[in-house]
Amino acid sequence: MPLVTYGDLDGAAVPFPLSGSSAYKLDAGKTAHAAVRSLSASGDSDARSVGYVVVTANPEHHGKKFTAASLSEPGGLRVWSPVTTLWQPTRAQADEALAESDGAGVLKV
Numbered sequence: 001m002p003l004v005t006y007g008d009l010d011g012a013a014v015p016f017p018l019s020g021s022s023a024y025k026l027d028a029g030k031t032a033h034a035a036v037r038s039l040s041a042s043g044d045s046d047a048r049s050v051g052y053v054v055v056t057a058n059p060e061h062h063g064k065k066f067t068a069a070s071l072s073e074p075g076g077l078r079v080w081s082p083v084t085t086l087w088q089p090t091r092a093q094a095d096e097a098l099a100e101s102d103g104a105g106v107l108k109v
Contacts, residue, residue, distance in 0.1 A: 001015045001024075001034075001084070001086045001087065002034040002036075002055055002056070002057060002084055002086075002087060003055070003056045003057070003058070003059050003063070004034075004036050004053060004054070004055050004082065004084045005053070005054050006038070006050045006052075006053050006077065006079045006082065007050025007051055007052055007053070007077075007079075008050070009048065009050060009079060012082075012084075013036055013038075013082035013083055013084040014081075014082065014083050014084070015083075015084055015085070015086060016083045016084065016085055016086075016097065016098070016100070016101040017086075017097075017100075017101075024086070024087040026087075032057075032087040032088065032089065033087070033088050033089070033090060033091045033093070033094040034055075034084055034085045034086065034087055034088065034094050035084070035085045035088075035091075035094040035095050035097065035098035036053075036055075036082065036083070036084045036085075036098075037082065037083045037084075037098055037101065038053075038077055038078065038079050038080070038082045039078055039079070039080050039081070039082075046080060047078040047079055047080035048078070048079050048080070049075070049076030049077065049078055049079070050068070050076060050077050050079055051067060051068050051076055051077075052065050052066060052067045052068060052077075053065075053066050053068075053071070053077060054066075057087075083098070083101050085097040085098050085101075
C-alpha cells in the first residue's frame with residue numbers, strides 16, 4: 001500500500017479498505033495507481049494546511065514529494081482524516097476504491 005504523509009504532520013493517510021499490508025507486484029516499466037482523500041466528507045473545520053505531500057511505496061524509501069502549488073493548491077493542502085487506497089492497476093479502479101470509502105475531494109497522485 002502507498003505511504004502518504006502530509007508536510008510535518010504526525011502520521012500518514014489511513015489505507016482503505018483497512019487490511020493488512022500485502023505485496024503488489026509491478027513489472028518493469030508498468031505503473032500502479034492509488035487515490036488519496038485529504039479531507040473528510042464532513043467536519044473539516046479543524047483541517048490543517050501543509051505545503052507538501054510525500055508518497056512512497058515503501059517506508060524505507062524517501063518517496064516523491066508533491067508541493068501544494070504543483071497540485072493546484074498554492075495556499076496549502078488542507079488535511080483532515082486522510083485516506084488512501086491500496087495500489088490499483090488503473091486510475092479508474094483507484095478512484096472507484098476511494099469512492100467506496102465515502103470520499104469526495106479526490107486528490108490523485
